Amino acid sequence: MTDVTPARTPMDLKLKLRVVQGACKDKHMHSSYRSKVGALMYLATTTMPQIAYVVKELSRHLQHPTPLHMQACDRVLAYVKYCLITNQYKITYSKDGSDLIAACDASWGDIYETAKSTSGVMFMYKGAALVWYSQTQRCVTHSSTESELVALDATVREFEYLKKIMLEFKLKVPAPVTVLEDNKSCIRLTEKTTDHQRTKHIRIRYHYVRELVKEGLVRMQHQHTDQQPADLLTKQLGEYKQQLFTQYVLGMKRLPMTDRTKRQI
Numbered sequence: 607m608t609d610v611t612p613a614r615t616p617m618d619l620k621l622k623l624r625v626v627q628g629a630c631k632d633k634h635m636h637s638s639y640r641s642k643v644g645a646l647m648y649l650a651t652t653t654m655p656q657i658a659y660v661v662k663e664l665s666r667h668l669q670h671p672t673p674l675h676m677q678a679c680d681r682v683l684a685y686v687k688y689c690l691i692t693n694q695y696k697i698t699y700s701k702d703g704s705d706l707i708a709a710c711d712a713s714w715g716d717i718y719e720t721a722k723s724t725s726g727v728m729f730m731y732k733g734a735a736l737v738w739y740s741q742t743q744r745c746v747t748h749s750s751t752e753s754e755l756v757a758l759d760a761t762v763r764e765f766e767y768l769k770k771i772m773l774e775f776k777l778k779v780p781a782p783v784t785v786l787e788d789n790k791s792c793i794r795l796t797e798k799t800t801d802h803q804r805t806k807h808i809r810i811r812y813h814y815v816r817e818l819v820k821e822g823l824v825r826m827q828h829q830h831t832d833q834q835p836a837d838l839l840t841k842q843l844g845e846y847k848q849q850l851f852t853q854y855v856l857g858m859k860r861l862p863m864t865d866r867t868k869r870q871i
Contacts, residue, residue, distance in 0.1 A: 612688035617842040626670040639671040698857040703733025709786040710761040711836035712753040725757035726839025734857030740839040754792040786829035
């Protein structure tokens with residue numbers, strides 16, 4: 607990485623990577639790409655939530671990478687170098703930080719080859735990210751609301767698992783736990799008891815979320831998209847949002863209040 611020019615974002619804002627069928631003929635590039643993505647995957651799952659989405663995207667092309675995929679991979683390494691040079695981007699927990707809080711988001715139909723969506727799930731504890739992941743949803747959804755419900759379902763299931771671990775360590779589990787969600791239609795579906803004809807097919811699979819809300823274990827909170835930290839896990843961002851959300855999830859700074867947010871208080 608000594609000859610890499612540092613980059614302030616891990617992925618170009620307009621870049622769209624496409625899956626190439628068949629085996630890669632360039633064995634050297636194939637091996638190098640897989641090695642780099644493997645190293646980045648370790649960082650993305652342990653200490654750098656801000657690159658989780660990009661690494662998820664890169665990992666879809668392990669079978670047949672192209673020079674464009676390799677260039678995108680090197681861009682992430684350039685961003686890692688930028689983080690190392692600044693020596694600021696470290697996960698920092700605070701005793702005065704808030705208790706467990708969750709955020710989830712979905713990017714509807716963003717996978718070009720299959721029309722599947724991307725889910726982003728994040729849990730913050732004591733002011734910084736504790737658990738996070740970005741993954742392609744297993745099913746094709748019919749609307750952005752349904753894709754958000756799939757992500758929300760994954761979030762509350764993760765909460766059930768985290769709750770058991772926290773109780774084992776005798777840590778306080780908030781009741782209810784707050785989930786930040788930027789889709790108002792998704793929030794309404796967790797609150798009402800009747801289903802619209804267009805969303806009836808969702809009821810059976812994701813009624814579990816509604817039950818937790820009803821029991822007071824989960825509280826939905828609308829979060830404007832300009833302040834949705836889970837965006838880090840579902841899409842590439844420009845420099846401003848990349849830095850803003852990264853500093854927030856690492857426990858470096860709080861999110862600034864926008865005019866829209868002030869009007870909601």
